[in-house]
Amino acid sequence: MSWWYKLLEVLPFEWAEEGRMIFMKNALLAVILLSPVFALLGTMIVNNGMAFFSDALGHGAFTGVAIGGILGFVQPMGSAVIFSAVFAFLVAVIKNRGKMASDTIIGVFSSTAIALGIFLATLDGKSFARLNSYLIGDILSITPEEIGFLAIVLAIVIVFWLFIFNKLLLVSINPSLAGSRGIRTFWYEVVFSCVVAVIVTVSMSWIGLLVINSFLVLPAAAARNVARNQRQYHFLAVAFSLISGITGLILSYSFETATGSTIILISSVIFFFTYFFRKRFA
Amino acid sequence: MIESKFHENSCRQECCGLCCTKIENFGVTIGSTVILENVNLHIHCGELTAIIGPNGAGKSTLIKALLGEMPHSGSLKFVQSDDDILKAPVMGYVPQSINLDISSPTTVLDLFLASRSKYPAWLIRSKKEIARVNERLAKVRAEHLISRRIGALSGGELQRVLLALALDPVPEILLLDEPVSGIDQNGLELFYETVSDIRKAYDLSIILVSHDMDMVRKYADRVVLLNKTVLKTGLPDEVLGSDVFYDTFSLKWQKENRSKGGEAI
Numbered sequence: 004m005s006w007w008y009k010l011l012e013v014l015p016f017e018w019a020e021e022g023r024m025i026f027m028k029n030a031l032l033a034v035i036l037l038s039p040v041f042a043l044l045g046t047m048i049v050n051n052g053m054a055f056f057s058d059a060l061g062h063g064a065f066t067g068v069a070i071g072g073i074l075g076f077v078q079p080m081g082s083a084v085i086f087s088a089v090f091a092f093l094v095a096v097i098k099n100r101g102k103m104a105s106d107t108i109i110g111v112f113s114s115t116a117i118a119l120g121i122f123l124a125t126l127d128g129k130s131f132a133r134l135n136s137y138l139i140g141d142i143l144s145i146t147p148e149e150i151g152f153l154a155i156v157l158a159i160v161i162v163f164w165l166f167i168f169n170k171l172l173l174v175s176i177n178p179s180l181a182g183s184r185g186i187r188t189f190w191y192e193v194v195f196s197c198v199v200a201v202i203v204t205v206s207m208s209w210i211g212l213l214v215i216n217s218f219l220v221l222p223a224a225a226a227r228n229v230a231r232n233q234r235q236y237h238f239l240a241v242a243f244s245l246i247s248g249i250t251g252l253i254l255s256y257s258f259e260t261a262t263g264s265t266i267i268l269i270s271s272v273i274f275f276f277t278y279f280f281r282k283r284f285a
Numbered sequence: 286m287i288e289s290k291f292h293e294n295s296c297r298q299e300c301c302g303l304c305c306t307k308i309e310n311f312g313v314t315i316g317s318t319v320i321l322e323n324v325n326l327h328i329h330c331g332e333l334t335a336i337i338g339p340n341g342a343g344k345s346t347l348i349k350a351l352l353g354e355m356p357h358s359g360s361l362k363f364v365q366s367d368d369d370i371l372k373a374p375v376m377g378y379v380p381q382s383i384n385l386d387i388s389s390p391t392t393v394l395d396l397f398l399a400s401r402s403k404y405p406a407w408l409i410r411s412k413k414e415i416a417r418v419n420e421r422l423a424k425v426r427a428e429h430l431i432s433r434r435i436g437a438l439s440g441g442e443l444q445r446v447l448l449a450l451a452l453d454p455v456p457e458i459l460l461l462d463e464p465v466s467g468i469d470q471n472g473l474e475l476f477y478e479t480v481s482d483i484r485k486a487y488d489l490s491i492i493l494v495s496h497d498m499d500m501v502r503k504y505a506d507r508v509v510l511l512n513k514t515v516l517k518t519g520l521p522d523e524v525l526g527s528d529v530f531y532d533t534f535s536l537k538w539q540k541e542n543r544s545k546g547g548e549a550i
Contacts, residue, residue: 168405182354183378230390233407
């Protein structure tokens with residue numbers, strides 16, 4: 004990591020000086036890694052109208068953390084990843100089978116998951132407070148080892164994403180059309196849901212359950228206001244995500260606020276700005 | 286690859302009886318509702334077969350079942366002219382209506398690249414692929430639409446684009462589900478002309494669900510009257526002039542009128 008700290012010394016911030024505020028530098032690297040991946044996945048979430056679904060995935064992940072806590076894992080990440088992937092799979096299956104509106108199904112699953120999570124977490128009179136970090140998130144607490152782990156997960160997601168993007172785009176345009184071209188639409192939806200579930204779960208403790216969905220949805224939504232093709236859509240989403248991530252982190256340092264929320268506020272500003280100027284681009 | 290095997294007009298004259306699609310005993314039941322039963326059809330290569338029928342007759346269901354999207358009984362057999370081996374045919378499909386998110390930043394080019402390219406459509410767009418897409422669009426007189434967003438196309442434009450997409454790769458069976466509304470008369474005429482050209486240029490079976498009897502009369506080679514099952518098949522004039530056609534569409538008045546020597550619809 005020393006190369007990274009060295010690199011940052013060129014920045015004109017007091018925290019960027021040599022040997023100071025290592026946590027800030029770690030957090031900055033984490034934000035730079037996380038933002039593009041969230042933006043890319045977000046583009047498809049917005050394409051598919053899955054914003055509510057991805058929100059529910061966060062709830063599933065939270066329940067996973069609670070279950071992990073009960074089972075006595077020190078780091079409940081493993082159980083959380085498995086639980087939220089299973090949760091995503093179940094929602095996708097039931098959504099596909101049933102005739103009920105999918106937002107109803109997602110609402111049912113989402114509330115059940117969060118209720119179960121809180122139930123398990125407070126069992127035997129335990130205080131909920133120790134889980135607050137999952138709700139608010141604390142990216143400043145990220146360690147170099149965790150950044151390494153994150154980088155590996157993100158690299159896998161990106162490679163995966165490049166392979167399945169075309170198919171997912173077709174499915175999002177029209178499932179029958181995709182089916183006629185030999186795409187097994189249901190399985191692509193399941194795989195995509197699981198990928199989002201994993202990424203949300205892994206990043207939850209740093210970004211915070213309450214705002215993580217905005218992290219996925221906002222950059223893509225803003226890019227959609229002005230993009231005229233898929234290429235612009237993706238590049239703009241990544242750019243908006245990086246800009247809001249980096250400036251959000253730096254501002255949160257100045258204002259001493261929670262980083263996740265500060266980042267989201269910047270994204271919202273970008274969203275509303277692009278929203279009001281969208282006619283100029285369209 | 287199919288293009289190399291099939292040369293243009295290879296079987297217009299004589300082999301059409303050899304290369305055909307057999308739909309045998311097709312049936313679709315959803316819950317306890319029988320949507321289709323005992324559907325038996327022979328579809329010949331190089332012919333445009335129009336499927337007509339009243340609302341709820343199961344026309345779109347038949348298309349979905351043929352695509353394998355809906356569970357069904359019976360079988361679909363495809364026999365090729367050069368050998369007798371049965372195999373799963375390559376299908377092309379133009380959906381009836383696609384609920385597009387009109388704000389979607391997906392252009393016609395994106396749509397084609399997503400369907401055809403090995404690489405992610407947003408990241409890599411090779412010149413070769415773009416040229417190919419242009420060529421495909423030119424076949425349906427839509428090359429000017431390549432960088433338009435699909436949400437900004439008119440009904441007729443979108444349908445031609447989807448047709449071009451269904452023809453890439455050239456399928457053995459082309460399934461067209463004509464929209465009930467949203468396309469003006471000129472657009473419809475242009476669409477039928479294009480389909481008609483395609484039938485002549487490639488050796489493929491076209492199955493078209495249609496609502497426009499004038500177009501059917503003008504362009505279809507064979508007509509299938511469907512209402513839960515096949516009521517009548519034959520040449521357009523045979524089917525559109527038959528009693529069962531008038532009964533199915535409850536056109537009593539026209540039927541009587543016709544027997545008095547009046548003009549049919």
